[in-house]
Amino acid sequence: MSGRLVVLGTGPGNPAQTTPEATAAIAAATVFFGYGPYLDRLSLRPDQRRVASDNREELARARAALSAAHAGENVCIVSGGDPGVFAMAAAVCEAIEHGAPAWRELDLEIIPGVTAMLAVAARAGAPLGHDFCAISLSDNLKPWPLIEQRLHAVAAAGLVIALYNPISRARPWQLGTAFAILREVLPWTTPVIFGRAAGRPDEAIKVVTLAEADPLHADMATCVIIGSPETRIIERPGLPPLVYSPRSAEAKS
Amino acid sequence: MSGRLVVLGTGPGNPAQTTPEATAAIAAATVFFGYGPYLDRLSLRPDQRRVASDNREELARARAALSAAHAGENVCIVSGGDPGVFAMAAAVCEAIEHGAPAWRELDLEIIPGVTAMLAVAARAGAPLGHDFCAISLSDNLKPWPLIEQRLHAVAAAGLVIALYNPISRARPWQLGTAFAILREVLPWTTPVIFGRAAGRPDEAIKVVTLAEADPLHADMATCVIIGSPETRIIERPGLPPLVYSPRSAEAKS
Incomplete structure (x- = not known):
């Protein structure tokens, strides 16, 4: 039975x-x-x-x-x-x-x-409000060059990127390399969200620019969201900023 | 106040x-x-x-x-x-x-x-088990050529694709054009899931190949998931097939 x-x-x-x-x-x-x-x-x-x-x-x-x-x-x-x-x-x-x-x-x-990216996005505003993708940064089960190709392709296509498994003791350098690749394609002012333990007592949501993005802000419990060139930051007096990707997009030149 | x-x-x-x-x-x-x-x-x-x-x-x-x-x-x-x-x-x-x-x-x-793609994926197996993206097919707020560019880019990069807003009375032809674009890039045997009203009494989950994918299978309540070249179908006696994207991927030639 x-x-x-x-x-x-x-x-x-x-x-x-x-x-x-x-x-x-x-x-x-x-x-x-x-x-x-x-x-x-x-x-x-x-x-x-x-x-x-x-x-x-x-x-x-x-x-x-x-x-x-x-x-x-x-x-x-x-x-x-x-x-x-x-x-x-x-x-x-x-x-x-x-x-x-x-x-x-x-x-x-x-x-x-x-899933983690939805919980992180909700705490930060609406960074996934337009076309987006989810990519695992773990190269345990796929070759690192394939991850690099994908990061290039999706950033150039204007998608917001949610990175799962961004870093671990066994994979210490991948996230830094990913940021370096994205800096070749995206404006350095692009918002980056480090969303750690969203919704839990030890939650920590950090918003920086791609220029400032430091792998040390991430650990195994972090989902990292990198905006598209259209993603915006709204400053709020006395409150954390809101990060959102507008529902509309322009044609690429 | x-x-x-x-x-x-x-x-x-x-x-x-x-x-x-x-x-x-x-x-x-x-x-x-x-x-x-x-x-x-x-x-x-x-x-x-x-x-x-x-x-x-x-x-x-x-x-x-x-x-x-x-x-x-x-x-x-x-x-x-x-x-x-x-x-x-x-x-x-x-x-x-x-x-x-x-x-x-x-x-x-x-x-x-x-979100819809997670509910549809759960009913079909694990089609989002590897890198994936979510793209809205509505061209109300973005130009259609940009959508075409993105479909090309993400399919070529090997991501599974979840299409939101695939069709409506005001947008009758876009989904068919999207399938035509994807047939230029992906194997025609790639699994396609039409996930309608997942989890509701009127749920309907349909699995076909990209060759067979017909926009008439979709309505406004449908989320369409198109596999990557690695996505597989497992036939099961007496049960609907399982569609899944393996956790591992090979380097592209």
Whole structure:
């Protein structure tokens, strides 16, 4: 008898940003797989088990969860933010494609969540108010030259850029190189938002220009948003500035 | 005495995908501004007023809401999905920048939500599992040639593409032209998802290839996701296929 697998996102970490759909799925599951800090956000009952693993072990975690569901358990894989954005949903699909044929017949549900760039954007104004993209700066699973090509292409095309996984101990120089590439394409006055832990008690939102953007402002919990040439900063007396990308855009010369 | 302005997103339309943060803000507000169908989703109390307007009147709506907040009211602007993605947060910022100086001192909060592409992606698998972008196909506020340039650039760069505002009575041909442009750049076998009303009772998720993609599959409630050359379809016996973009990517030749 087969069980069930739910892959869900808790949102950026503020419990008020977790959807009722995700909360109900958490209440219904009996075993939880995920990166330890994400599992720590859950208030589990004594009858609910947790299997924590490191954030580099996504495919192994997906396979273990699929096996448990196939064995009849009611399984939940927990991501922060949205499970479909640089998170576990793709790893689960990859495991299904290359795994046991029976895994294709499992009862699988993916439950969306508020992804980090949306939470950061909401705290800063409306930087994603026009065309934008999300790029992971991790070169664990793709070659760095491809990331450079993409940064060039999207900046030249006028898209706002949200950078996920901007920096880690194992990847200390990539974000600085990304800023250097973007300075070749974008005005140095372009707004850059360092959005750390949006909506959580340790939240820190910092707005600077591309000229001033320093990788030291980012850590693993940061989503970095780089404006387009049209993105604007509104200064406000006694309040943080608002950063927004106008809904309208002009033709490029 | 100044009131307060909250700009929030209800998510794609399924009440279980509205965050508790948004629900609490709705309970606390006294007057609501928004596009009629989004206001219809709210269960308001008799003491809560609504001011509905057409979806082409965003700037006027933003100004009216800011005026009401400045006059002391507890105002809520309601978007579907996330308010920062092709929705009201940017219109409010634009109104503040060009409006009365006192509007800059208002108590303004923006509350994020689950945007359409995340809900559609969750129903289809994990098509946004790698680098992706969101582009509005509306040429009301930007010239069509700019949209064509951007589609070319992001497809050539290998990003998955989520198209917002793909079609309307006033813009009947743009989506077909977009598919024609993408067929010049992408393999015709690239998966395309037409995600209509994700999470709602009238939900319809359709997966085809780029060769088969027909604008007639889309309406105003549809978010269209076009894969990258790496995006894959997993067939499942007795279940809809899973569409996903692998977490890894190869260097381009």
